[in-house]
Amino acid sequence: MGDSMKRVAILLSALLVVAGASYAGLFGSNKYEKEVETETSAVNLAREAASGDYLLVTTAELKAWMEDGKPMLIIDAMPLEASYNKAHIPGAKQFLFPIPDMKEWNAAETENRSLEDYQTLLGNDKEIPIVVYCGFVKCTRSHNAAIWAKKLGFNNVYRYPGGIYAWQGAGYSIASK
Structure with missing residues (x-):
């Protein structure tokens, strides 16, 4: 050739x-x-x-817990203006966490909120289920929120990995500001 x-x-x-x-x-x-x-x-x-050292919860499980009136605190770990105010799970409280691993508390990455602010939001009941979420499975804001709740001594911390995308994908209602 x-x-x-x-x-x-x-x-x-x-x-x-x-x-x-x-x-x-x-x-x-x-x-x-x-x-x-x-x-x-x-x-x-x-x-x-x-x-x-936290647990995971699915969209269907979280929805069932809410329908059953299970006492819990739901934390949206996304930015206030860009995400939370546009769409969040009804009843969720907002507290921003960064995407990269947050090994040390850095207020600049949490909308200038302190660790004490997070503790105040979570409350004093160390046994209440705390469910943290962000946008979607690959987003790690909820991972950071879960880790810091565990570091503060909370025992029933759940990460909802599907986040607001899975919630909306399941057809569940959302709240906005």
Whole structure:
């Protein structure tokens, strides 16, 4: 095979790869690749929960708790103006937490609120279930909120990983300011 034939073969191969990728992009992504993404998210969530020593609650469980009138405190860990005021779970209180791991309290990352402010919001009942959430599973604001509730001595801390996206996706009502 001559050099020009090799170039044509390489060019055709490249075009086939691009066409295949375009086809996959146009008609849905590869279900096997999606499974890798799902697995990665699931394992990351499990590891975060294990490292933070908190529990997880699903959309259906949280909705059932609310319908049953279970005493609990729900914390929305997203920004006040950009998120909470637009859509939050009814009855949720807002307290911003950052996305990166918050190993030390930094008021600049919590809308200039102190650890004492968070303690005040959570109250004195260390046994009350505390449910923290943010936007969606990959968002880690709720991870930070859960960790700090545990550090303050609360025993029944739950992270609701689906957050406001899953809540809305389930068709449940939202509140706004």
